[in-house]
Amino acid sequence: MPKAILYDSTLCIGCRACEGACAERWGLPYNDKVANEERISAHKLTTIETHGDKFCRRLCMNCLQPACVSVCPVGALQKTALGPVTYDPEKCMGCRYCMQACPFQVPSYEWSQRMPRMRKCDMCYDRQSHGKLTACAEACPVGATKNGDRDALVAEAQQRIAEKPDQYYHKVYGLSEVGGTSVLYLSAVPFEQIGLRTNLPHEPLPMLTWRVLEMLPDVVSTGSVLLGGIWWITNRRGEVARKERKGR
């Protein structure tokens, strides 16, 4: 049963407890200065963004069919059955295609390091695989961030909308965006008003490249026969011409 996170923007009070818990879990420094940076970076893997009187939390969406996993040439990124997308820094060669491919612009890079790593939230893979909640969900004092099975959270999100239709924008973000994500959003206003990208296709992005890549064996086999055949024909023509010239 894949895990997920439900973030309800209407409940969030912007206390940033999730940020602190996340920093602690990763062993990253957290202070007022970091708290004020409202964007995810290599030293801040989740953030609360302020949009007027609304809040929006940003973190890795741990997509169901992640573009980053499909583009990584060395398989440093993996989609686990549990839900989280994990990263192996020992494999990573630093091509940063994951950053380019991510539709949510989540992966961050340690630009100033001489031995840099990509950094992103992995939905507390270690904690969740031991049956614990993600650090952020555990820290949230108002239940704005909830961690659990994805199916259950989707049902709960839809139930919340049904129960209080006037308080919610009637969609769950992450349900089908790029084929579905592990982080689901509820909001009082349309999602673009709290800084979420709404121009995303609803089919998984890896399909876009795979459709071309899967033709590779056909191209190679057809190409070899075609080129070999052309060479055979033209070469024969050359041989005949050469013989005729000698005959003369």
Added chain:
Amino acid sequence: MKPRLPKVTVWRAIFAAIMLSGLYATYLRVFYGLGGSTNLTDKFPWGLWIGFDVLCGVGLAAGGFTLVAIVHIFAIERYKPVLRPAILTAFLGYTLVVVGLLFDLGHPERLWHPLVMWNPHSVMFEVAWCVTLYSTVLFLEFLPVVFEKLGWHKPMLWIHRISVPLMILGVLLSTLHQSSLGTLYLIVPEKLYPLWYSPLLPLLFYVSAIGVGLAMTIFESWHSSRAFGRALELPLLASIGRVLAVLMSVYLWIRFLDMMHRGVFGLLAQNRIETWLFALEIALLAVPTVLLYQARIRMNPGSLYACAVMIVLGFVANRLNVGITGLEAGSGTHYVPKWSEVAVTLSICAVGFATFRIIGQYFPIFETHSVAHADSEVEETEEDSVTV
């Protein structure tokens, strides 16, 4: 040579200045990381080193496989005089692409990782394999030049024995990765501006690479004829110009149809930077294409050269638009390369030009056909006699 000495000195001074700035930029890259040497950010992870050094580098080296296919597979032997320079350009080009990658990768010492740690779903994985294999193929295709210089006949025969499968492999590998560089960007439909994002990117990258490969052949023939004081193979280059005109027409027509089917012509009415960059790119490609249909232009060395240069610039504009400028709005950021990124790129180009010149001086790049096959030579001289 003597009266041109001062000019050479100026070029050498420029070369030295570029190399010095490149060295300092390399120092920054090594000791201060990508952060200290580039303007890349989390929102804009690929800059000039990918957009120019890799995307353009690989494309500009496409003359190698194009001419191998023309001369050896389609057996159009009269193009032989430009084959070796094209293979040399390709070999140098790919070597320099790898140098550029070493600058750009966060962990250059792990360049070999994709060969061991597989992910067949990754376009980058496929490109890594193709570029590695094709660089090997180019090395083997270039070896006869070295053997000829050293007078080693035995290894020459060995290479000859495997040459046909080798050449077919080279053309296939090029087909794959030239198009795959376009496939790389299929994964960013929400970021790349619709004037450039198209499901046909792989095809467009492939066709334009063949075109620019031919344009580069004209470009380097013109330059080497001046540098080495040789006669220009004008009728030959003019016929390449003819092929180029047709090929670029096909390319532009595919782009027109693609844009029409995607219904994006309306975007051209918007006064945005992308519109102007698109117009520049298309003008640089379309103007020389139209001009090359005229014999008067093709048979004039200066005009032919100018057309080739325009197509090369148009190609570069296209790759930079796909790889850099077309992504800025969608990524919600601006990117201007840092001086050190430009310095490294210029240094890589300068090394390329210098190495080409040195190898051209000491190895049989240009006169090979007069040594190799005496009997096909008859036709060749008939062609060339028109030139002089």
